[in-house]
Amino acid sequence: MRPLYLFGCLRLLLAVLAALCLMAWVQPARADLRDQTKLYNASKVERNAIVLEAVLDGRVLSDSLTAYQDEDGAHVLLPLGELARLLTLAITVDAQAGQASGFVVREDKLFGLSVAHALVNVQGREQAVAPGTVQVLDEDIYVDGKVLSQWLSIDFVVDLPTLQLRIKPKIKLPMQERLQREQFGAPRGGLGTSTVRDPAYESLTAPYALASAPFIDQALGSDARLGRASSQYKTAYAAYVTTDLLGMEASAYVSASRDKPLPDVRMTLARNDPDGAMLGPMQARAVELGHVVVPSVPNVLLSGQGGMGVVASNRPLSQPSNFDRHSIRGDLPPGWDVTLYYNDALVGYQPASADGRYAFDDLPLSFGPNEFRLVFNGPLGQVKVEKQSFLLDQSVVRPGEFFYALAHQQTGNGALNVAQFDLGLTRVLSANLGLVNKPASELGDAAFYAQSGLRAYWDGLIVDTQLIHGPQGGLLADASVRTRIGRCAVAAEHVQRNQRFVSEWYDASTDSLHRRDKLMLNGSMPMEDHAPIAMALEATRDVRQSGSDSIVMAGRLSTQLWDTAMSNSLRWQRALQQVALDGTLQLSRRVVDVGLNAQMDYGLRPAASLRTLAITADHSLAAGYRVNGGVLHSTVSGSTQFSAGLSKSFGGFAAALSAGYSTRHELTIGIQLFMALGRDPRTGKWFADAQPLAGSGAASVQAFVDKNMNGVRDPGEEAVPNAGFFVGNGGRYPARTDHNGTAFINRLTPGQYTDIALDPSTLEDPQWKPERKGVRVLPRPGLVQAIDFPVIYTAEVEGTVYLVDEQGHRRGIGDARLELVNEQGEVLASTRSSADGYYLLHQVTPGHATLRIAPEQARKLHLSGNLAKPLDIPGDGEFLSGQDIELRMAPRQDAN
Template sequence: MRVRVKGSLLAALAFFPNVKAANDYAAILEVLKSIDNKLVESQLSPSLQNTSHSIPEGEMLFLSFYLDSNYLGEVIAIKSKSGAWLELSSFFGSFDFAIQRSVSGYDGWFINIDNKFTFDEKSLTAEIAGQTVAINEQEFYKDQDDIYIDMAVLASWFSLELTADYGAQDVTVSSKHVLPIEAKLDRTRRAKRQFVVNKYATKPWKASPYRFLSSPLMDVQLGYQKSDAREGLNYSVLGSHDFAYMRSEYYFSGRQSDVLNQSRLTLSRDDEQAQLLGTLQASQFEIGDVTATRVGGLHQNQLARGVKISNAPLDTLLDQNRISITGEVQNGWDVELYQNGVLVEQKFDSNDGRYLFENINLLVGLNEFEIILYGPQGQVEKRTQQYFIDGSALESGQGVYEVSVTQQGHRVFDDKQYQIGALGWLLSTRYEQGLSDTLSVYGATSVREGLTEGPKKVIAVGSNMTLADRFLVNASYEQDDFSQSRLELVTRAKLLQQAMRLHYKRVTKNTSVNFADKNTTTQANLGLEFSGNIMSRQYGRLNYRNALSYTQYQNQSGSKTFTNSLNYMTGRYSLGNQLSWSKSSDGILSSLGSSQVQARFGQIYSRLSVNYMLKPDRDITSYSAEFYTNLMASLQAQLTYTSSVDSDLDTTKLALSWQTDDFSMNTSMSYNSDDHWQFGIFGRFSIGYNAMHNSYFTSRRSLTQSGSTLVRVFLDGNDNGRLDEGETLVEDVKVKAVQAHRHGLTNIQGVAELTGMLANRKTDIELDEQSINDPFLVPRNSGISITPRAGYVEYVDFPLVNASEVEGTIYAQRGKVLPYAKVNLLDEDGKLVAQTESAFDGYYLFTGLKPGQYVAQVDEAQLQQKNLKATQTVMVELPNEGSVLSGVDLSLLEMDKFNGVFSSLGEFSSLSILKTYFVLINKRLKNLPGYNPFYFTDSNSGKYILAVSYSVQPSKEVNKMCEWVAQRGLSCEVKQTLIKY
């Protein structure tokens, strides 16, 4: 609304110099009145509409919970169709339930210690005071590591009545039981306060520019292994920090016999405004070990040393057909990739510090990827990524490029492991142009120099289009200089809520060993894939993926393949199965499969896996059983048994995991049927440098893959916003990163650590004033907002100042006091900073005021209602050391009034519109005899009235003034009213 109003005003102002006709000014008045009415409507509409329906699904809320008018706390929530999902940690914290986050979900008790509670996020099952209940997928939501449950479900679990007012973002609580929080409230009463936070950060923004050298952050894994055959130490380090005004990422690993056997280094810089490298207007720049620009699917490029530049928007996924999922992981970990609940691919025993799932097909609609990482000692970690595919990634006229130059076969820290031959220098480029909002085309090419044999040039073209707002069509073709080519056509759609993908691919490859002879063979593939959700009800949900493929080889009959993946979850159980049938070109039929069962029995979580063969023989090839349990809150145990039928080898492994906020320690012992044994101990922690105090801080969360902020809280004695020598650091103050859902307490150095914040998501940083132990200390400012960067430490100072109090009495005429009147305190800029109400005897009190100059005044609306006016401006100056100012009295007089007539130039609901109109017409009227412009507020309508003359009794002068005004093309009307001033 503001933009449109501003535009209307500018249009009106631009029109005024050209006005010739007298009646145009009357038209201008009508335009301004219309704008004025729209302003009033826009200000009133929020209170008139049904806010619960206007809040969109998926909007983040901060709900204030109240029990018998007592404020319990804020609970993070996300709006759903039927109500809201509540974040469990903040929900349990508001009620003082002794329930904590665990590896599998949540564990603890509520109300009394006999009421045990557990929740398993894998099976979506809760055990509540001995009863097992399950929830369906629509009642569960997960964002990063935070778990949300439907409000109605939580109310039934804990026998609560929760009544939500989404407009005010309040929830009223009642319970048939006496809640622990009620006893606490009796001891320490907390004042009711509104806490309405938008999904978006609103505090003044603090930039986080790249630095020449920032605080280093490292994720470290140290291990020792001993077996009947050998023993040794090993390590791996993932590091990140700013260097040379770029972000540096490095990885090193080694073992006792080979100190450095893996390494990687990349320097990069991102810019949302795409202002990097001058005229190149790049948004991304990488140098070091980079992956070359992807030209097509004919050739795969390695991670190699070089440089890469792109102007693609940071939040845009250009390739809407397929994606590569990659991330950092320590050595020896296994990784599983799930897409929309179905297992897609697995990577075992990572050894280069990262996982990479290449060319994963994207489906129409939501693509939710879950990456589960399994450590060698039983650790389990989860990561999620979401992509929504609904059409072309580019708008009409938008163009993006990416270019890279790499030396294939070499890395920054060259090692014999990477020197795999003279693969030459590779120049790769790609450019895509949006022809319309539904159609884009691209071209890509690569040129290689220094390669002794093989393809040196590749060219590719393609297009992405949306048809009938339903079908996504991708076409691509590429060819190199050795007559090798690749053609692919893909059509995707969502039919009956199921994702469909139809593709045709034809690849021509060179069959010569040394590429000297350009002998080629052609392979064509036609495939159809369906996936989605078959069932999602309270007794279970079933996800599936079916893929049928036919492959035709040159001069041969074709082969057929059918794969089916199912994942069923109900209550405490989860079942999965992957089955593949294939028939080769010579008619041989084979079938392989794998099944998994996951279940929870009380405090024990189990995972069973079976690999089997159906064709040509029916047999089990291997099976395994894993059992997890929490021995204590921070100590977990795992028992694993694996049997390989093919090799007749059985293995048993026992692992213990100890986790604290600062580190995790894992041990494992294994023994197999060949009398081989192994023992291992591993420690994992992340370490960062605190430049404020030249110290280090640690965390078991990864610091290199997320943002970190160190917040220092101190008493600012001289109110200059800086920590000066001798000023006191404040301990045990709660600091919150609101939109990042992180919080921490300041330590003895006055520093709170906020780690694990989502990168590139803006968040407010603020203090919880209730946590400040000294009631005479208040924050100097309301907070700031930052945009965290992965692998970067942001430093924030939060000064506290000595609070002051102001008290006084409100007097009306003849010594009478004014009870129950609103008193406002305004700062030097006229901004309202505090408001209170006088008592029955006219006494008022302000507390928790920061140093500075203020003006105290009775609320203008109440003065109008009571026909009173202020006699003077009351200034208040509060010192840095804090003070109690008494006797700040406010004196009021009854308004003068008369019943008379006046010449009215118009009525306005907005004072700013009235003043704008007055500026426009004043030049035409200021020479009129008796011209005395003024405005006042009508006591009945509340509107502002612009007048130019008045008289106690009807007079010819007032009528004459209106005649003169009308002669100048302006509207004027003689009116009679009671005027107060």
């Protein structure tokens, strides 16, 4: 039976491999060699597209800047037009003509570019453009970042491991001066928090449904493991589903295999509201039912395993899970991995686990900025970035504010209940209370813990004190202080307990911990020509009941060199007169279509040894193929494992072949299929994707000419094709509307407000104008929100302002301030007349309006006559001319 089954597996793998090779060999016919080359290059560039976060002086200008890499990795192409818009540079880009012109900062610093002639003019000096450094793509001109830095006197530093574009102008830009003025004029916000300009878009709330069409990420795999003693064959299916269900966000993870009689199911119903309008007077911001994870409680409860329960909290969603530590968890599809960066330092790496999740628990927070960046890499070269940022002063509880977090989980031994409360007492002082009721387990009897404390905030200093009462008279005191010295965050902590205090953090051994002192430092050292070196140091001294002590010192250095993120950790410990020293070296590199991750665990004392070594790499080939390989060596098990794979994305689904060999003479071969499914509510059609969808939200946008200005697309109203959109923090989304005026915007980060606005510069008719500035939505997993962007025809109003003398002679006058106001008196548009009295108002919204001389100017200059005139602005884009205004000087009255 086994040989027949193995023969079937091999035949299936060979068939799939033959199909992949056939698709790589067969190319559709081309009529023109030039068109063939153009299409091939476009596909090459498209495969190397990356999305960067553009940062200037620590401020995020765009979180979705599209850039491209060439095949050999020598050039990272940046969009000239988009960067000019973000930096407010006076450079105009005409992608269709392949030209750009303008100046940088000062009018004497002229700039001009011609793609067709491969020439650039910088400050009057004409230069030739090197081949491959400039390309016209996506309605913009893309230029190699290094070349663009020379042209504009602005350093564009691309950090590929973290997918960041750091912008460092050599001369101060007007935008920097404006941001500096805004920062000085803004109210003080604690530890230097910066405010982000709010565009004040209309807020659109998507109602929760009893049931909706889901997003489904699904993987089907089959593998055979052949060994000397035995052979195993396994077929497994896994699906991650998100949707609306019973008026809440539903997520479910289902896995099934041949060797399990029943599938494993994990399901959660959740609801998040940043405005805190749930559960009536409880004003909850987050509610979860079903499979939940109870957060850790310092000194009492470790981050627990998931289980059935309920969690409710009114804490702001932007705050960390604990005051001084934060846990990051989420779903991870099969074949994916995630790399964690903390303040640009590589600190963690996890591949997909068997339950389809990843978890970085109890990450310490330091005084000052705490930025966590998660870089997800898929088996087919997919890259996704998520970011969470905290300032420690975000946890300040204002006077009178009351926050709570409640959790109940049913375990195999009984119910686990956790309650945590924070109350703001004064501007600098808050109180907190924690209650934990823990069921009996194999680790100990049932226990109840009460935690109380005070937290004080001063300028540059945070002091935290906690007192915990446990069962049988157990007592623990914890005091800590956090501050910042220069570029280094410093924290010191002292913990003291009696022998009767027992928890998941502290055992009940005969010589258990009596007190603990800890010192932590976290900072960075700037480097002139390279990325800064991040440093972390932690020293801990434990004193036990017998008086014996142990010392642990741990340090980490992290930097980025040659487009590679490097991190090396060392841990020195002395206990019972024995000394040990070990370390971990981590590398992560992603350049063009090559990815590399490596981790080495080693020991230095008492003896030098290599414990484990793991290396994985992947590389993109032509026609969408991708190869990967890896080596895992362990001296503990005395074995080495080799792995290799080939995958291909077919657009709607992806397929992968894998093989592995172990020095224990085990051979593994397998095949995996992946497909994500979603439904567009506007068309009702289902679509498939080779990249995951279930973990993010989406929007189906529509642009149309709203002739009757009712905000709804009526029959006969024309679509607006080729319209672009701004999504998130100012970035242009790469997709544009089709001939039906619709576009699909996917992979929106759930639980965070996202701004979406129609880009007026992409409208083909200059008389078109978006009827709404933009919208603010709150994406949630599995939801496709339908959003309409009506476009209206605008008119132009022109005329002349005349001053009439006593003899009836009139002449045009300049600098007259004209305002166009609606029926509510709101100013719709304004302008000033030129020297001959001529004025022109652009893109005037249709409807009833009044054209007037500004009342303040009329009073100041004692003007009379025809100060205002009603207008009916047409809705068909007609030019409204001849709207003249005749003014007279009112006779001055004598003071007597």
